[in-house]
């Protein structure tokens with residue numbers, strides 16, 4: 001089994017709130033986790049920067065890249081790449097698709113992560129998931145760039161969106177990230193442009209830990225997780241034992 005994973009993040013901060021713990025945890029387990037940020041969230045998720053005098057698109061992008069690189073470092077992520085395809089909306093045309101398929105084939109992830117399938121507040125997020133599924137499919141096609149190593153069947157985990165209940169997102173997997181919480185918290189604090197979200201996502205992690213405790217046995221031996229992240233998986237699991 002390949003010990004690699006691939007995160008596809010619409011904007012440069014999404015991977016931090018939604019799966020920073022999963023990234024840090026799998027790095028400690030010997031995985032190489034690659035993060036692709038399709039954009040910097042330069043237009044749509046950088047309001048605090050735009051409120052500053054004399055701000056330009058170039059300055060916002062540079063600042064958001066710096067923050068994301070620092071966050072990736074805090075999580076010990078193996079690699080972070082910036083596609084810079086613009087945001088609000090993302091340009092997910094043929095060229096971006098080719099680039100993404102090349103990355104998927106090169107990384108050969110054991111699992112992938114992206115956004116919820118539905119997000120009426122932020123269509124960049126849901127189109128990213130649709131795009132990720134399309135690229136996964138192309139990477140599995142024997143007729144696409146014959147001779148390259150074809151992709152197997154990595155699970156796609158959909159990470160937790162903002163305003164969960166509006167997104168038709170229902171978790172079926174809860175990951176205990178207690179051991180790496182300090183790394184995630186450090187990464188969150190790299191996101192200076194979105195300070196209003198820091199405590200919201202700490203709170204989400206604490207609440208998901210409550211669900212971890214309940215679903216791992218509750219009062220009858222549940223594990224005492226303090227922080228957790230939840231995910232919805234897209235594909236069935238293939239098992240020998242239930």
Ligand SMILES: [Zn+2]
Nearest residue numbers: 010011014045
């Ligand atoms: Zn986003």
